[in-house]
Amino acid sequence: MLNVNEIRKDFPILNIKINGHKLIYFDNAASSQKPLQVIEAIKRFYLESYANVHRGVHALSQKASELYEEAREAASKFIGAEMNEVVFVKNTSEAINLIAYTWGLQNLNEEDEVLVTLMEHHSNLTPWITLSKFKKFKVKYAEINPDGTLNYEDLEEKVNNKTKIIAITHMSNVTGAINDVKRIIKLAHDYGALVLIDGAQSVPHMPVNVKDLQCDFLAFSGHKMLGPTGIGVLYIREDVINKMEPTISGGGTIKKVRWSAEKAACTIDWATTPEKLEAGTPNIAGAIGLAEAIKYLEKIGMKQVRKHEEELVKYTLKRFEELSKVKIYGPQKPENRGGIITFNIGQLNPHQVALILDQYGIAVRSGFHCAEPLHHLLGANSGTVRASYYIYNTSEEVDKMIEIIKKIEEIA
Amino acid sequence: MIKKKYIKQTIKGCGEKANFIIILKWKHKDEALKKILEKCSEKQNMAGLYIKGKINGVELNMFATGKILIRGIEEEEELNKFLEKILK
Numbered sequence: 001m002l003n004v005n006e007i008r009k010d011f012p013i014l015n016i017k018i019n020g021h022k023l024i025y026f027d028n029a030a031s032s033q034k035p036l037q038v039i040e041a042i043k044r045f046y047l048e049s050y051a052n053v054h055r056g057v058h059a060l061s062q063k064a065s066e067l068y069e070e071a072r073e074a075a076s077k078f079i080g081a082e083m084n085e086v087v088f089v090k091n092t093s094e095a096i097n098l099i100a101y102t103w104g105l106q107n108l109n110e111e112d113e114v115l116v117t118l119m120e121h122h123s124n125l126t127p128w129i130t131l132s133k134f135k136k137f138k139v140k141y142a143e144i145n146p147d148g149t150l151n152y153e154d155l156e157e158k159v160n161n162k163t164k165i166i167a168i169t170h171m172s173n174v175t176g177a178i179n180d181v182k183r184i185i186k187l188a189h190d191y192g193a194l195v196l197i198d199g200a201q202s203v204p205h206m207p208v209n210v211k212d213l214q215c216d217f218l219a220f221s222g223h224k225m226l227g228p229t230g231i232g233v234l235y236i237r238e239d240v241i242n243k244m245e246p247t248i249s250g251g252g253t254i255k256k257v258r259w260s261a262e263k264a265a266c267t268i269d270w271a272t273t274p275e276k277l278e279a280g281t282p283n284i285a286g287a288i289g290l291a292e293a294i295k296y297l298e299k300i301g302m303k304q305v306r307k308h309e310e311e312l313v314k315y316t317l318k319r320f321e322e323l324s325k326v327k328i329y330g331p332q333k334p335e336n337r338g339g340i341i342t343f344n345i346g347q348l349n350p351h352q353v354a355l356i357l358d359q360y361g362i363a364v365r366s367g368f369h370c371a372e373p374l375h376h377l378l379g380a381n382s383g384t385v386r387a388s389y390y391i392y393n394t395s396e397e398v399d400k401m402i403e404i405i406k407k408i409e410e411i412a
Numbered sequence: 413m414i415k416k417k418y419i420k421q422t423i424k425g426c427g428e429k430a431n432f433i434i435i436l437k438w439k440h441k442d443e444a445l446k447k448i449l450e451k452c453s454e455k456q457n458m459a460g461l462y463i464k465g466k467i468n469g470v471e472l473n474m475f476a477t478g479k480i481l482i483r484g485i486e487e488e489e490e491l492n493k494f495l496e497k498i499l500k
Contacts, residue, residue: 019477350481351425351433355475356461367426381428411458 002300002308008392010035010296021361024397029201030365031223034293038226041292042285053284054252054275061314068284071291072274075233078294079218080193080209085241087234088282092200093123095219095234096167098277099196100127103217103240104165104249105135112137113162113334115193117179118144119172121358122370124198128167137164144377148175148330150211156187165216170202172372174384175280175330176313178202185214191223193284194240200224203233205309205338205390207302210235222286223403227293231286233405234277234381241273250279297391305391309339312389312398316341319402325412326405339389345405346412353408357385360404414499415492418444422491425481426443432491434480441478448480448498467498 008014011033016023025033029407044068051060053068069083076086089095104127108114108324114128118141132139140163142155159166166188171178185195196217201219202208204225210218222231236244244251249268253276256269297305314334320326325346331337345353352368367383368375375383387401418440425431436444449455452465452472463474473481487490 100485287481291492349427349431351427351481352462352473353430355433355473355477355479355481358479359461372426383425383427406460407461412463 002391004308004392004394007035007300010037011392012036016390018361018363019359023402024101024360024362024393026387026389026393026401027083027363027365028224028390028393029386031229032204032226032390033392034289035226037296038228038289038292042228042289045285050285056124056357064284065203067288067291068135068282071287074291074294075287079233079235080211081205082238084273085210085238087236087241087277088229088287089219089232089234090283091221091223091232092198092219095200095217095232095391096124096196097127098234099219099236099249100131101218102244102277103194103236104128104131105247106245107134108135108137108164108338111162112164113140113160114138115140115142115155115158115163116169117142117150117164119148119150119174119177119374120167120169120371121173121198121200122372123200124167124169124196125373137230138162142168144374146198146378147332147375148172148378149177149336150179152180152183155184155242159187159191159193161191163191165194165196167196167198169198169200169203170208170328171199171338171340172371172374173201174341174342174344174369174386175378176201176342176388177331178206178336178338181215182213182284194300201338201340204297205302206306210237216240222290222293225290225293226296227290228286231290233290234296236274236277238273241277241344244277245278246270246279248277248279251281253279254278277341287353292393299336308391309389310334312393312395313337313341315386315395316402319398322402323405323409325409329380329384339393340386341388342384344380344382344384345408348408348412350385353385356408357401359406360400362401362404363403413496415495419495422488424488429483430486432482432485432488434482434495436478436480438478443490444499445474445478448474449498451498467494470494472498 052062053065086350143151194216199220203220218235224228350366421435423433454466456464470484
């Protein structure tokens with residue numbers, strides 16, 4: 001059992017008042033709050049150890065480089081990867097774009113197919129669609145079931161020898177549906193295709209191990225897992241990363257640039273991995289903050305994080321049974337969904353509901369949550385309201401939300 | 413520009429039909445809401461949660477927090493003209 005009361009002491013922001021009410025922060029799928037430990041680690045770095053990393057011979061640069069690489073080690077261990085397989089990026093969106101415009105650009109051609117699903121966040125749809133216009137490959141879409149879960153049969157039918165990559169979310173940011181990615185990875189590998197996992201919602205909330213999954217790429221963001229904004233992680237399996245040539249290059253990505261007067265041309269020798277994919281000065285403080293966030297989560301234990309959220313979802317679904325006008329989207333069983341409850345109330349616009357909850361200090365998100373195709377398939381053409389949980393949320397907070405929803409039902 | 417005096421931010425909410433969420437400047441929110449309410453043809457208190465009103469067929473959902481959800485306007489240019497008019 002998580003000691004939520006103790007955890008909450010590390011998040012002073014949870015004591016602030018919004019519109020005269022104590023903040024209830026249920027917008028964790030968009031971004032999580034930060035514990036004091038993370039804030040202090042970033043502050044300490046700027047106060048005591050700040051300098052640019054790599055190739056600096058002075059002591060401070062050495063110290064900053066050491067902390068930056070320790071952060072990479074922490075991120076690698078957290079997902080069961082090797083250090084040379086972990087690239088620091090800005091966020092999940094950048095990670096997926098990096099794969100599309102580096103691996104995709106170098107490996108996808110006219111006869112090829114990329115398979116995505118209709119439950120993807122726009123960040124895992126648009127890079128592939130856009131690239132397909134230039135490289136002329138086909139993008140195929142696996143269907144979803146009426147409850148928002150993945151239609152595995154449809155996906156299986158759409159994989160073939162032309163499939164070069166399956167890009168799929170581990171956990172839907174709308175319904176919280178958890179996909180059996182292991183099953184999909186095995187299937188893809190049988191056809192020689194690679195698999196990119198969008199772990200933006202899964203990595204912060206449940207144990208994820210790349211060696212266990214056998215995935216080829218995994219992308220996630222620091223800010224959704226107690227870390228700062230502007231830092232994310234992209235895992236690329238060693239044999240894949242070794243073959244990739246950078247498409248964003250410059251400082252840090254290069255071992256040598258040689259001028260041949262005879263050929264009147266330059267030749268490039270790339271740096272080793274993962275540096276060759278990290279052009280320019282990286283987000284050093286962000287990486288250090290992320291490492292502290294990982295340390296915080298590891299101390300709690302990811303199984304415990306998952307269990308806590310599963311219990312909160314179970315409790316919420318039970319309490320929602322008292323409501324007559326609420327429609328919930330996504331899998332009915334808490335074990336099949338993450339800590340996300342997405343709903344609508346009668347004919348009310350989701351923004352109306354979010355604005356009412358905001359009056360009571362309850363922060364939820366409304367709209368399409370950057371997954372418009374999924375909303376249309378679910379019949380939620382005006383969007384949905386999303387309450388998403390994390391380690392510091394309590395059943396008492398859920399009760400407060402239900403109390404307000406009961407009032408909202410009177411006008412719905 | 414009357415709009416500048418009263419409005420802190422305009423957010424275009426997603427949805428099949430356009431929704432605009434207007435965030436009023438805190439120190440002028442009561443004054444702005446009063447002006448808008450005076451111009452509303454239909455006013456309805458929605459169980460104390462917010463006030464729903466209409467001006468020229470445009471629906472306004474007004475919240476005590478100084479936020480307004482506007483429905484019935486599709487384009488930003490049209491919205492800006494409307495806001496200038498109702499905040500006059």
